[in-house]
Amino acid sequence: MNVQLTRSLNPSYYTDPAGFDREMRGLLSRTWQFAGHISQVSNVGDYFTFEIAGQNLFCIRGRDEVVRTFYNVCQHRAHELVSGTGSARVVVCPYHAWTYELTGKLRAGPNINSVEGLDRNDICLTEVRTEDFHGFLFVNLDDDAAPMDEWYPGVREELAEFVPHVDELAPLEWVEIKEHCNWKVSVENYSECYHCPMNHATFAQGVIKPETYDIQHDANGGYVLRHTTECQSLEKMSYPIDLSSNPRAGDYRSWFLWPMFSFQCYPGNILNTYHWRAHDVDHCTVWRGWYTPGGVENDIIRKLAVQDRQTTVAEDITLVESVHRGLKSRGYKPGPLVLDPACGVNSEHSIKILQEWMREAVEA
Numbered sequence: 628m629n630v631q632l633t634r635s636l637n638p639s640y641y642t643d644p645a646g647f648d649r650e651m652r653g654l655l656s657r658t659w660q661f662a663g664h665i666s667q668v669s670n671v672g673d674y675f676t677f678e679i680a681g682q683n684l685f686c687i688r689g690r691d692e693v694v695r696t697f698y699n700v701c702q703h704r705a706h707e708l709v710s711g712t713g714s715a716r717v718v719v720c721p722y723h724a725w726t727y728e729l730t731g732k733l734r735a736g737p738n739i740n741s742v743e744g745l746d747r748n749d750i751c752l753t754e755v756r757t758e759d760f761h762g763f764l765f766v767n768l769d770d771d772a773a774p775m776d777e778w779y780p781g782v783r784e785e786l787a788e789f790v791p792h793v794d795e796l797a798p799l800e801w802v803e804i805k806e807h808c809n810w811k812v813s814v815e816n817y818s819e820c821y822h823c824p825m826n827h828a829t830f831a832q833g834v835i836k837p838e839t840y841d842i843q844h845d846a847n848g849g850y851v852l853r854h855t856t857e858c859q860s861l862e863k864m865s866y867p868i869d870l871s872s873n874p875r876a877g878d879y880r881s882w883f884l885w886p887m888f889s890f891q892c893y894p895g896n897i898l899n900t901y902h903w904r905a906h907d908v909d910h911c912t913v914w915r916g917w918y919t920p921g922g923v924e925n926d927i928i929r930k931l932a933v934q935d936r937q938t939t940v941a942e943d944i945t946l947v948e949s950v951h952r953g954l955k956s957r958g959y960k961p962g963p964l965v966l967d968p969a970c971g972v973n974s975e976h977s978i979k980i981l982q983e984w985m986r987e988a989v990e991a
Contacts, residue, residue: 642954658850662686662765664764664798672688673713675712694759702725756772761794762797781847782884782890789892790896790898798916799917799919800932803912806912810887810903813913835879837972840855841971843855844980850885857878879893897928909951
């Protein structure tokens with residue numbers, strides 16, 4: 628009896644520049660991408676800039692308290708409007724001083740009243756779909772995209788269960804990590820723990836119990852992978868936790884939101900995140916975030932963040948960059964995925980799902 632093996636994707640999915648260009652125009656322009664945190668726009672007029680799928684954007688809080696996202700381009704002669712972070716009463720283009728309300732509507736411009744037929748009400752900055760997900764701001768360049776709760780069913784409610792204070796959180800720190808690999812290599816590495824016992828000793832021995840680790844796709848559909856496991860025994864934990872503080876205090880849960888974001892709840896109800904940005908076929912950046920109520924200093928979480936950077940994060944950089952080099956080797960032929968019907972830590976069933984989404988995106 629011949630059994631058909633499920634093999635990993637062809638290396639061209641990760642190494643072909645033309646394929647990356649298609650992703651930028653397609654997948655990454657039609658999916659929900661993390662923009663920033665609501666605490667970055669606390670006051671009217673606060674704004675921050677960011678880039679999605681090669682497009683320069685900015686979020687800004689209006690006088691009506693609504694946070695909107697716009698393409699960062701003047702509707703006059705295409706100059707960029709703002710840079711970095713800041714606060715503004717109105718948005719003024721530095722090229723010709725065309726001025727926009729915080730809603731994006733054109734307010735004024737030097738001598739525009741002399742232009743016959745020009746109606747300021749017809750000119751507005753181009754707005755981008757924006758959603759507030761427990762204070763985390765996501766955008767989608769596709770005006771017709773389904774809302775996040777359809778993309779990631781149940782996650783909003785589950786996150787509030789595991790992190791009851793999630794709406795009070797603000798960033799304690801964001802660390803920017805450059806990786807010399809295709810973004811999908813990095814995302815795949817995140818989306819399995821088959822490599823954890825051998826490569827992440829601190830995480831596997833001082834945070835979680837690998838033998839309880841599993842990753843599952845939502846049976847109800849959607850594009851989310853849920854990582855679940857129990858915390859390590861208290862005497863082995865690399866940081867202190869109080870199991871009596873919350874019914875979920877001893878659990879680890881991660882929600883990977885395809886294609887480039889993950890919420891992680893570490894034991895002790897500690898929220899941290901990963902978000903990815905793709906730069907070209909060979910380079911991406913990962914931001915590792917840690918959060919506390921109001922962004923207030925917390926010695927335990929600060930030390931945990933340092934531990935994470937010096938162990939798991941540093942170890943993963945070495946792994947993903949080696950894989951990316953290997954994908955360009957003439958000697959590599961896509962190997963079979965390890966698919967254990969019982970799932971668990973030593974199975975790559977989550978990679979099978981992830982690679983199906985990758986194929987789907989390319990075909991679309």
